[in-house]
Amino acid sequence: MRRVKIPLAQRVRIFDDEAAIGIGSLIIFIAMIMVAGIAASVIIQTMDSLEEQALTTGRETLKDISSGLKVSHVSGYYNGTTVSQIAIYVSTTAGSDDIDMTYAYVSISDSSNEVVLNYTTSVFSLSVSGGLFGTLDDTHLTASTYGIMVIRDIDSSITSDSPTINNDDLIVLLVNTTQCFSGISTRTEVLGRVVPEQGINGVISFTTPSSYIKTIIELQT
Numbered sequence: 001m002r003r004v005k006i007p008l009a010q011r012v013r014i015f016d017d018e019a020a021i022g023i024g025s026l027i028i029f030i031a032m033i034m035v036a037g038i039a040a041s042v043i044i045q046t047m048d049s050l051e052e053q054a055l056t057t058g059r060e061t062l063k064d065i066s067s068g069l070k071v072s073h074v075s076g077y078y079n080g081t082t083v084s085q086i087a088i089y090v091s092t093t094a095g096s097d098d099i100d101m102t103y104a105y106v107s108i109s110d111s112s113n114e115v116v117l118n119y120t121t122s123v124f125s126l127s128v129s130g131g132l133f134g135t136l137d138d139t140h141l142t143a144s145t146y147g148i149m150v151i152r153d154i155d156s157s158i159t160s161d162s163p164t165i166n167n168d169d170l171i172v173l174l175v176n177t178t179q180c181f182s183g184i185s186t187r188t189e190v191l192g193r194v195v196p197e198q199g200i201n202g203v204i205s206f207t208t209p210s211s212y213i214k215t216i217i218e219l220q221t
Contacts, residue, residue: 067092067093067096067199068196069096069194071203071220085175086175088174091170098165100164101165104196106146108204121161123137125150126153127150132172143180149174151172186211
């Protein structure tokens with residue numbers, strides 16, 4: 001067998017080429033790791049953002065379905081011609097958060113016109129001392145305002161400036177229907193809502209009777 005001698009310079013050149021290929025592969029490998037790390041960081045940040053958004057949405061949804069107002073019944077005052085005032089009994093739903101009526105509004109319609117009413121501090125009473133329709137002066141109410149009478153407030157959370165109701169509280173919203181609709185006649189369908197800042201709306205829905213006999217009329221029970 002014949003031996004072939006390879007010059008030293010040629011052998012060194014071969015070794016240098018192999019080293020260059022290895023360094024190139026190492027650089028590509030490191031670059032892949034860096035790209036994978038950046039991609040993983042972006043994915044983690046996106047997941048954190050989505051998780052926070054989901055938690056926030058869950059909390060808001062929980063408030064919407066667990067808090068709110070309910071209308072227990074509605075009474076009306078017959079002045080001899082039409083129903084000139086209505087009293088809406090309002091309380092919180094079971095397990096509801098505190099609700100500040102300053103930020104709640106009443107939307108009500110007599111099938112011909114619809115008005116939106118906001119609370120006015122000028123028509124407020126901590127008790128019903130002069131009867132349901134004799135305690136507050138409804139002449140101070142307009143076609144855009146309602147007043148509040150307190151029926152029950154165990155923890156004294158309801159004030160004129162911040163009428164905040166919570167569990168077991170009961171208030172009456174007084175509406176001057178003469179200002180809103182020129183009074184409510186017989187056989188009139190009335191629909192409305194008591195809308196809190198957040199949560200379930202209280203529903204107003206009744207039809208006035210075919211004739212008015214009594215002064216105080218139960219319209220919705």
